[in-house]
Amino acid sequence: xxxxxxxxxxxxxxxxxxxxxxxxxxxxxxxxxxxxxxxxxxxxxxxxxxxxxxxxxxxxxxxxxxxxxxxxxxxxxxxxxxxxxxxxxxxxxxxxxxxxxxxxxxxxxxxxxxxxxxxxxxxxxxxxxxxxxxxxxxxxxxxxxxxxxxxxxxxxxxxxxxxxxxxxxxxxxxxxxxxxxxxxxxxxxxxxxxxxxxxxxxxxxxxxxxxxxxxxxxxxxxxxxxxxxxxxxxxxxxxxxxxxxxxxxxxxxxxxxxxxxxxxxxxxxxxxxxxxxxxxxxxxxxxxxxxxxxxxxxxxxxxxxxxxxxxxxxxxxxxxxxxxxxxxxxxxxxxxxxxxxxxxxxxxxxxxxxxxxxxxxxxxxxxxxxxxxxxxxxxxxxxxxxxxxxxxxxxxxxxxxxxxxxxxxxxxxxxxxxxxx
Amino acid sequence: xxxxxxxxxxxxxxxxxxxxxxxxxxxxxxxxxxxxxxxxxxxxxxxxxxxxxxxxxxxxxxxxxxxxxxxxxxxxxxxxxxxxxxxxxxxxxxxxxxxxxxxxxxxxxxxxxxxxxxxxxxxxxxxxxxxxxxxxxxxxxxxxxxxxxxxxxxxxxxxxxxxxxxxxxxxxxxxxxxxxxxxxxxxxxxxxxxxxxx
Numbered sequence: 001x002x003x004x005x006x007x008x009x010x011x012x013x014x015x016x017x018x019x020x021x022x023x024x025x026x027x028x029x030x031x032x033x034x035x036x037x038x039x040x041x042x043x044x045x046x047x048x049x050x051x052x053x054x055x056x057x058x059x060x061x062x063x064x065x066x067x068x069x070x071x072x073x074x075x076x077x078x079x080x081x082x083x084x085x086x087x088x089x090x091x092x093x094x095x096x097x098x099x100x101x102x103x104x105x106x107x108x109x110x111x112x113x114x115x116x117x118x119x120x121x122x123x124x125x126x127x128x129x130x131x132x133x134x135x136x137x138x139x140x141x142x143x144x145x146x147x148x149x150x151x152x153x154x155x156x157x158x159x160x161x162x163x164x165x166x167x168x169x170x171x172x173x174x175x176x177x178x179x180x181x182x183x184x185x186x187x188x189x190x191x192x193x194x195x196x197x198x199x200x201x202x203x204x205x206x207x208x209x210x211x212x213x214x215x216x217x218x219x220x221x222x223x224x225x226x227x228x229x230x231x232x233x234x235x236x237x238x239x240x241x242x243x244x245x246x247x248x249x250x251x252x253x254x255x256x257x258x259x260x261x262x263x264x265x266x267x268x269x270x271x272x273x274x275x276x277x278x279x280x281x282x283x284x285x286x287x288x289x290x291x292x293x294x295x296x297x298x299x300x301x302x303x304x305x306x307x308x309x310x311x312x313x314x315x316x317x318x319x320x321x322x323x324x325x326x327x328x329x330x331x332x333x334x335x336x337x338x339x340x341x342x343x344x345x346x347x348x349x350x351x352x353x354x355x356x357x358x359x360x361x362x363x364x365x366x367x368x369x370x371x372x373x374x375x376x377x378x379x380x381x382x383x384x385x386x387x388x389x390x391x392x393x394x395x396x397x398x399x400x401x402x403x404x405x406x407x408x409x410x411x412x413x414x415x416x417x418x419x420x421x
Numbered sequence: 422x423x424x425x426x427x428x429x430x431x432x433x434x435x436x437x438x439x440x441x442x443x444x445x446x447x448x449x450x451x452x453x454x455x456x457x458x459x460x461x462x463x464x465x466x467x468x469x470x471x472x473x474x475x476x477x478x479x480x481x482x483x484x485x486x487x488x489x490x491x492x493x494x495x496x497x498x499x500x501x502x503x504x505x506x507x508x509x510x511x512x513x514x515x516x517x518x519x520x521x522x523x524x525x526x527x528x529x530x531x532x533x534x535x536x537x538x539x540x541x542x543x544x545x546x547x548x549x550x551x552x553x554x555x556x557x558x559x560x561x562x563x564x565x566x567x568x569x570x571x572x573x574x575x576x577x578x579x580x581x582x583x584x585x586x587x588x589x590x591x592x593x594x595x596x597x598x599x600x601x602x603x604x605x606x607x608x609x610x611x612x613x614x615x616x617x618x619x
Contacts, residue, residue: 078524079515080564109561123472124480131472132479141468187465192472203486209567211485211560217615222465262483271489271550273557277542280611286535288547291615397540 009364013343015336016364018315023346023360069093071102072171082110082209085152087174090302094319096147096348096356098177100232105239106152106175108274109210112259116243119207121227125265128194135243139229141184146226146249147355149178149323151295153252153279156402159387160394164418169305172418173406178323178356181247182230187222190265199265203272204246207261214255215269216248220293224249224354227260250325250354251293252400254279284395294325297384298403299332299359299376310414313367318345321356324378329357331377336363338371338407338421339386345374353379370410371421387420487556491601494555498596499577501584507574508581511563520544520585525564529585532606545586549611551603555579555595576600 012019062069071086085106088098098104105111116135124130152175158165165172195218202221205213216225228236228247236242241258248255254274269275269291281289299322304310322329328351333342345359359374376384387404409419487493508516517523520543521530531541540546544554559575561567570578580595589595589603 080525083564109564109567120483122475122480122483124475124484129472130475130480132475133472137471137473140471142466184468185465188468189472191465192468192470205486209561211567213486213560264484264486266488268488268490270486270556271553272486273553273561276550276553276611277544277548282535282540282542284536286610288535288611289614290611291613293615396538397535 009362011364013335013337014341015368015370016366017334017336017341017343018362018364020344020346020361022362023348069102071104072168072174080109083108085154085175087170088177089168089170090174090176090300090321091169091305091308093302094358096178096321096352096358097232098179098356100179100234100237100240103177103179103231103237103240104150104152104175106154106253107208107239108212109208111239112208113238114207114243114259119243119259119261121244121260121262123189123193123263123265125203125263126196126199126267127190127265128196129192131189131193133189135229138184138227138244141188143182143229144185144226145180145182145230146224146247147178147180147352148247148249149176149295149354149356150247150253150256151176151298151323153254153292153295153400155253156406157399159402159404159406160391160398164420166306166418168307169300169302169406172306173300175253176321176323176356179231180233181226181228182233183226183228183244183247186225186227186246186263189227190222193265195265198267201266201269203262203264203266203270204255204257204260205262205264206241206257207259212254212257212274213270213272214257214275215266215272215291216246216251216255217291218265220248220251248293250295252279252295255293279400281400282395282397284397292401295323296401296403297324297326297329297376297378297382298322299329299374299384300406301334301372301374301408304372304410304416305408306416306418308416310365310410310416312414313365316363316365318361318363318372320345320359320374322347322359322374322376323354323356324376324380324382325354326378326380326382327353328379329359329376330379330381332357332359333375333377334359334361334363335373335375336365336370339373339405342375365410367412369412371419372408372410373405373421375405485556485560487552487559489550489552489601491552491597494552494597494600495572496597497572497576498594499573499575499580500594501577501581501589501591503573504577504579504581504584507570507578511566511570512578515564520582528582532586535607535610543586544582545588545606547607547610549605549608551579551583551588551600551605554582555600 069092073086074084088104121133155175202216245258301320303319322332332345335342345361348358390404407421515525520528531543531546534541576595583589
């Protein structure tokens with residue numbers, strides 16, 4: 001392939017953003033793209049080629065050189081060990097799939113240790129035939145596999161604050177992960193129990209010490225909800241609901257009830273603690289919105305992002321993720337001049353509904369201060385809002401569903417910081 | 422082990438064969454669920470029907486949920502005075518004296534603050550249903566030992582928290598009949614963004 005001269009490339013938007021066709025056509029093959037991460041020194045005579053390597057092993061581990069990539073574990077709350085969250089280090093990952101060891105956690109009373117043979121799921125309430133299922137039987141149902149993001153509705157909540165907090169993409173936005181989930185369509189089991197016509201809601205309850213429970217409308221339950229048994233090909237991780245959980249595509253993470261033990265079909269929502277006192281959105285007039293389930297269209301640049309260091313002027317690969325409960329991502333625009341001009345990014349296939357979509361764009365950084373932003377457009381035609389537009393509709397007490405455009409300022413020294421534009 | 426795996430595979434294969442070989446029967450079977458769909462996904466496949474009937478006793482043992490109409494509330498009762506003793510023994514460490522100034526969630530006060538700059542969301546100011554208090558206490562509290570309170574103790578703690586918030590009187594008895602009738606100060610404060618009819 002002919003080597004490209006980056007100086008021949010014409011920017012398509014302010015501050016050096018280059019055409020996305022470079023990614024779409026493979027035209028970047030001849031280019032070396034800088035990333036805002038350290039690069040270890042080259043060795044001409046590598047020691048690891050002078051003797052046989054490690055033996056085979058029955059269960060793999062990542063390279064020890066990657067051990068610094070960790071979930072960002074929040075501080076424990078007094079008296080409630082096991083409650084809280086850990087975040088996915090988005091700035092250290094690529095592609096659309098979150099490794100299971102780094103999938104975010106949000107637990108309301110720790111991670112239960114459940115012997116699978118003793119776990120039961122009961123489906124009852126407004127049904128003709130209340131039934132119980134165990135893991136062995138559910139594993140014998142026709143399974144489906146779907147790639148979906150799960151995002152806590154409290155993700156990015158710090159950005160409601162008046163001053164921009166400093167932290168990496170993961171620390172700010174890492175209550176977000178994406179996995180291939182394999183399991184049984186909930187509709188299959190609801191057909192088996194026979195929902196009576198008055199059954200319009202479904203209470204889902206976990207087998208954790210909080211017996212965390214949420215009510216879900218029947219229409220959604222029959223649409224695309226599944227009882228997941230596998231996560232990225234292996235059985236669910238304990239912290240992600242082993243041995244079975246709900247996956248409620250696109251809806252706030254709290255409804256994706258883990259360690260699922262009970263589904264009760266009801267006529268009305270049961271008004272559990274986590275759908276009244278929590279996960280509700282208080283408006284300036286004192287009224288609170290309830291059952292605000294779908295996660296809004298959103299994107300964030302993960303590289304470069306807060307806390308990373310740009311090694312110097314040159315050609316960079318901007319990389320980020322976009323997602324929406326409304327379906328597929330149609331387009332992601334990137335700006336390097338604080339939103340004055342925008343250029344469309346290359347979307348990395350596959351672009352799937354209610355899944356993370358990876359976007360990339362080449363950027364020739366001239367070494368001067370710049371502000372990087374991304375804005376996503378989903379297939380419903382909804383554009384990710386600016387922070388001002390989002391806050392304009394919400395009061396000071398809003399805590400959930402933050403999905404405004406994220407801005408990263410790059411200083412002349414190459415430091416990347418969270419800013420409000 | 423290998424025998425049971427072979428058996429499992431055979432069951433699944435039988436279910437799938439039924440699905441693929443008999444599409445007419447599949448489509449003509451009553452599927453009210455499918456009619457309500459507005460989804461790009463095809464109707465959920467028929468399963469092999471391996472669910473085991475759940476007896477009323479089994480369901481009763483697992484069903485700990487309480488609805489706003491009181492459905493699911495158990496026998497038993499409690500008063501604020503009885504609840505104060507339980508609270509002092511099991512709740513005060515995290516939630517503070519009289520439901521405030523603890524290291525964890527504030528439970529009392531805050532009425533009238535929801536439209537202000539710093540809303541204080543408590544049982545008294547924010548929670549729309551008294552039944553939710555009982556439901557949550559019984560399923561998840563006290564944090565280190567959920568399911569350790571008797572139903573009477575759960576009623577009593579609920580009564581104490583309602584009384585501290587000025588919602589019921591000091592002598593009011595909370596039980597399956599009285600609790601659903603308690604009208605919370607913020608009862609009309611919620612607007613549903615989803616669900617049937619929207």
